[in-house]
Amino acid sequence: MAPVNSAALAALVLSNFSTAAMASLTYTALSKEDLVKKFIAIDGDVQVSNIKASTHYDKCTRYYSGGNSMGFAWEKDKINGNLTNSYLIPDQGIILSTGNPLHFESNDSDQQTTQWYNSSGNFFDYDLYKTLNNPASVFDACYLQFDFKCTSDAYVPQISFEYMFGSEEYYEYVNSPFNDAFALILNGNNIAKLPTTETNTDVVSINNVNYHVNKQYFHGNDPGTGMLPDPAGIEVGINYPQIEPDGFTVILTAVGDPYKDPLKSNRVKIVVGDVGDGILDSWVLLSAGSFSCVQLTKAPSQGK
Ligand SMILES: [Ca+2]
Ligand SMILES: [Ca+2]
C-alpha cells in the first residue's frame, strides 16, 4: 500500500463534500423477505414468492441508505479537477458482498478480505459460474432470489434498476483468474450487462471492466500496487477515500424483459461472487424500488 497522508486525505474528502458532513452509509440487517420488499416498487401490485438467499445472507447482505452522501465522481477521476453530477452509488437499496457489506466504506487497505467459505463448502454458485467467460471456481457467493408477478392482468411487470460493482481485486488482479463478478439473472438470462463492450463478453467482472478495457464504465481508486508493477505505468491513487474498493463501476442500469404474460411468474437471482479464491472481496449496491408492475396502458413494451 502506498503511504497516504491522513491530513491530505481528510482535505480531499472535504473537498468532495464541501457542505455535507463526512460520508457515512446507514446499514440495516433485514430478513430476506424484508430485503426483497425493500427492493420492490410499490407501483402496481407485485406478488412475490419463493424467496431464497445464501445460507449466510445475514452476514453478506444489508439494506443501506445515505448513498448520495458518498458524493459525485470526478471528471476523468482527476482529483481536484471538476466534479461531475454523477453520483458514485445509488442513494439507497441493498448491498451484497463476498465479504462484509460494512467494509464497503473508507479505503484504508489494499486487501479488504473476509472469508465465509470453510471446510464444509465454498459457497459456490453455479448460476454465476455459468455467466463467466473463462469460468473459474466461485467462492463466498452471496445471493438473493425470488419469483415475482403482477397480481392483476391490468398490470405488466417491468424491471429496470441501477447498480454499481466494486472490488479489492483491482488493479493488481485484472487479467488473472481472480475474476470476481456480479450477475442478475432474470428467467435464466443475465441482465446485468455492460451497455457496450470492447471484448467478447458483456459480463460485469474484474477482467471485463477495468482500467484497460471498457474503462468508460470504471472508476480507479487504488492505494498502490504493492510489489507488483503499476498497471499501465500510472499511479492511480485513492480518488474516492470514502469508498473501500480499489476500483468500481459507474452506476450502471440493468433493464429486464420479463414474461409478457403478467400472471406468469418471473424468477430473479442477484448474485456476487469471489472467483478463483475467496479473498479480496467485492461488493454490489443495487437501487431500491426497481422491480415494478405498471398499468398496462402505461407500459412501453405493450403489444410486443
Ligand atoms: Ca481498498
Ligand atoms: Ca471473501
Ligand SMILES: [Ca+2]
Ligand atoms: Ca475476490
